[in-house]
Amino acid sequence: MLKELIDFVDSILPSVPMGTKEGVQEAIAQFEKDGEQIKYLTANPLSELSQGDIISAVPFYYFDNDGNQKMFKTDALVLSTSCHIDQKDKLVLVPVFPLTSFKGNFVELKKNKVIDYMYIPEGILINSYVNFEIMNTFSKELIMSGLKNGKLTRVASLNQIGYYFFIIKLTVYLMRREDIGTLNERNIGFA
Template sequence: MDPIRDILQFHRPLDDETFKREAKRLSTAAQSERWLYMETEESKREPWQGDVCPGLRLAFVAEDGQIEEYVGTVMLLSTTCDAVPGQDPYAVFAPVFAVAEFLEGLTAAQQTSKLNALKGGHYARYLYLPAANGYPDSYVDFSQAASVSTRYAERIFEDAPLGARLRLSRLGWYFFNYKLGYYYARAEDEGEIPRRTTIQNTWAVVDGADH
């Protein structure tokens, strides 16, 4: 199995010639963990889907119903066009945490096991981000995603130095989309589909409609 070809195949709208060229080039690039990223150009400072940027404020509802705030590094989950002010009023971001926090308090053996699982993509809600541009090994937590004003986000992104930003390469973006889609759309277990079908059939009988 070639994971590079699998990712490209899954997200094809590439023609055959482009597909073969990208697969060959990216197979070589993927030998380094930096295959995930590309350079951020000065002329393209606006937020792109998958961009990582520091200094954004998020809000979450805690167990006691109170609002908790997070101010720090985030990743943009919404599509690039939806993050443009005037297109949509809000965009969705998720917090980014240092891997060291994830491993804190564990034994050496537990740390090795957890880190391998994180890097291997075994946690549905986490996306591992290798160290780059001064960021340590980190991970995105999709489960803590929150909506933010696109105009507020634009100001934060505009003010952040390019050296403090991370932007996904084409392959990195494909992989990000695969992980994000899997987290939000995967079937929980083998009983998921039969369980939903049963509910639908029961509902149809109750209201007498033909669904």
């Protein structure tokens, strides 16, 4: 799965240096050769709320096509950086949906070739996917008090590999190269 992601990232962000890309691919090949399952999650959640943590049963709000506010409750991944969590009053979370709600190509989703989503084939996330399309901002105090009083639970944290994987997926989602037409239009007057 990671090898396919690296190849996919290379196809849309070809500026990754060849040595870096080959090194990552060699490391992935070593895992596959040894028959090991790559682990993305820590055995237990980290001691402090951190970027990439999964929190249970968070209410998300959105507006439908008629402008009506709607709500759904699902697990969430913390998008805010760990230092932002420590220093700011707001947190950004994205939903974690069950695979049964996915409408699309499961093979592409599970190989992480769908830019908008992240799939982690491990533990509590094996039957879920992260959706970067829906981002909600929450009061840090609301989330922290929910965790303290048990209304919310931290159910998982990303380990180092999982964290880098998350950063790659988020970078591709938010920062991938624009199409040629848009790039050319941005260059008008700068030649």
